Amino acid sequence: MFDRIRRHWMLYLLIAPILAYFCAFLFYPMAQGIYLSTQKAGLLGPVGFIGWDNYAKVFATPAVWQAIWNTLIIAAGITIVGTLLPILPAIALLQITPDWLKRGFQTAIYTPYLLSWVIIVGIWLNTLSPVGLVNSVLQGLGLIDSPINFFADPFWARPMVIGLTVWKDVGFHALIYLAALLSLSPDILEAADIDGANDYKKIRDILLPHLMPMIKVVFLITLLGSLRTFDSAFLMLNGRTADQIRTLAIFTYERGILNFDLGLASAAGVVLLVVSLMISGVAQIVTRQERDN
Numbered sequence: 001m002f003d004r005i006r007r008h009w010m011l012y013l014l015i016a017p018i019l020a021y022f023c024a025f026l027f028y029p030m031a032q033g034i035y036l037s038t039q040k041a042g043l044l045g046p047v048g049f050i051g052w053d054n055y056a057k058v059f060a061t062p063a064v065w066q067a068i069w070n071t072l073i074i075a076a077g078i079t080i081v082g083t084l085l086p087i088l089p090a091i092a093l094l095q096i097t098p099d100w101l102k103r104g105f106q107t108a109i110y111t112p113y114l115l116s117w118v119i120i121v122g123i124w125l126n127t128l129s130p131v132g133l134v135n136s137v138l139q140g141l142g143l144i145d146s147p148i149n150f151f152a153d154p155f156w157a158r159p160m161v162i163g164l165t166v167w168k169d170v171g172f173h174a175l176i177y178l179a180a181l182l183s184l185s186p187d188i189l190e191a192a193d194i195d196g197a198n199d200y201k202k203i204r205d206i207l208l209p210h211l212m213p214m215i216k217v218v219f220l221i222t223l224l225g226s227l228r229t230f231d232s233a234f235l236m237l238n239g240r241t242a243d244q245i246r247t248l249a250i251f252t253y254e255r256g257i258l259n260f261d262l263g264l265a266s267a268a269g270v271v272l273l274v275v276s277l278m279i280s281g282v283a284q285i286v287t288r289q290e291r292d293n
Contacts, residue, residue, distance in 0.1 A: 030273070033266045041262035054267035064268060066243060067251040068275070070158070071227060074247060075279075077162035078226035083219045086170045090177030091207060110171035117231040120168055124160075125151060157241035161233050165226070173218050180214040181207065216287045223283055227276045248272045 005012055037054050039046035058064050089109050096102040112120060128134050130147035138144045150156045184207070192202050230249040237245060246254075248268060256265025 033269050036262055037266035037270050039263055041260075041266075050263070054263045055271075057264055058267045058271060061264075063246070063251060064248070064271075067246050067248045067268075068271075070245060071229065071247040071249070071272075071275075074158055074161055074229055074233065074245065075223065075226035077158065078165050078229070079219065079223045081162060082166045082169055082173065082222045082226070083215060085166060086173035086177055086218070087208075087211065087215075089170065089174040090181060090211075091203060093174065093178050094181050094207075106171075106175070108171075109174060112168045112170075113172040115168070117168075117235055120164060121232070121235040124164060128160075151236060152238060152240050154241055154244050157236070157244035160236060161229065161245050164236075165229065165232050168232075169222070173222070176218055177211055177214060180211055184210050220280065220283055220287070224276065224280055227272070227279065248275070 036046060038049060038051060040048045040050045040053075089105075093102055093106055096105060126132055128148075128150040130149055134150075135144070135147040139147065148156070150160055188206060189202060192206060197205070228249055229247050230253070233245040233247050234250050234253070237250065249272060252265045252268045252272065255261045255268065
């Protein structure tokens with residue numbers, strides 16, 4: 001190991017700031033959170049070791065189990081839809097001509113990824129309000145008799161969090177897929193055209209198999225991000241939808257910051273960390289086995 005470091009000391013020097021960043025803003029706070037989860041927290045810091053009591057309180061709190069359930073449902077929806085849906089615009093970008101139209105479409109679908117969640121929720125709050133564009137169109141077409149309050153109806157709470165999260169990230173994931181598709185040799189598609197393959201067969205037999213390694217990468221990225229869902233759900237949280245979209249991350253924030261129960265909040269954060277590691281570990285094992293097969 002020391003020989004490798006001596007030979008490649010310049011590379012290790014380049015990654016030193018990154019390692020320092022992660023140590024200062026990730027690993028150290030994580031270690032502090034794990035430590036605090038075993039302490040009785042006071043206003044000025046820990047006041048004594050209490051072992052597993054905070055974890056016992058976490059699992060004895062019904063709101064925690066509801067938050068875990070909400071986290072898993074929302075994460076499953078974001079991961080499945082957020083992994084598969086961007087394939088469609090990626091294939092469209094591969095086929096669209098002329099170039100100016102392709103660039104315009106690419107900019108349009110990527111722009112939401114650059115916006116903050118406050119702006120996104122504000123846009124859709126106006127669009128989906130009872131007097132907004134969507135309800136006006138639906139009523140004008142005679143599809144509904146009265147406006148739908150999307151942001152205050154518990155039935156729409158989880159679909160709204162899933163839908164807005166996917167809508168925000170679809171452009172970024174589509175560009176990842178597009179980059180993978182551009183690595184496909186045009187000769188393969190030309191050979192398929194000569195053999196008389198239609199668009200459906202080219203997508204099924206050529207494009208999707210070529211995208212499969214990248215689909216697995218996007219799946220893991222989306223899964224890890226969705227398990228920590230906070231911003232989107234927090235901004236849509238209200239008295240009627242709280243039981244449906246209060247994730248474990250939001251529960252940790254409420255107990256730790258608002259109620260100042262840092263011990264319980266730290267224990268809930270460790271539970272979220274363990275759940276995320278378990279789910280991502282299983283996902284990596286499954287994808288690795290499929291790749292090996």
